[in-house]
Amino acid sequence: MPRHKKQRLCGCRFKGKAFKPTGVPMSKVDQVTLFHDELEALKLCDLDDLTQEEAGRKMGVSRGTVQRILSSGRKKVASALAEGKAIVFE
Numbered sequence: 001m002p003r004h005k006k007q008r009l010c011g012c013r014f015k016g017k018a019f020k021p022t023g024v025p026m027s028k029v030d031q032v033t034l035f036h037d038e039l040e041a042l043k044l045c046d047l048d049d050l051t052q053e054e055a056g057r058k059m060g061v062s063r064g065t066v067q068r069i070l071s072s073g074r075k076k077v078a079s080a081l082a083e084g085k086a087i088v089f090e
Helices: 036-047 052-059 063-083
Strands: 031-034 086-089
Touching: 031 063, 036 052, 036 063, 052 063, 063 086
Parallel strands: 031 086
Antiparallel strands: none
């Protein structure tokens, strides 16, 4: 039986529900879902310049977990930017 997901402390607040290419209706654009913990990890490591270890302490998880969350979030954001997809926050 898998372990339950450890609660992650996230202080970053969404500014809206989605980020999408201009001029394209939401119904006609592919979407990528970015979870709250992915946005928080991106903010802490890439915007606030914290190490993964420092970000892990702030989020209440291990450095390895932050590394996995970052990898997932960066891949989603890169895909959305390169392929013109909408980023939907959840």
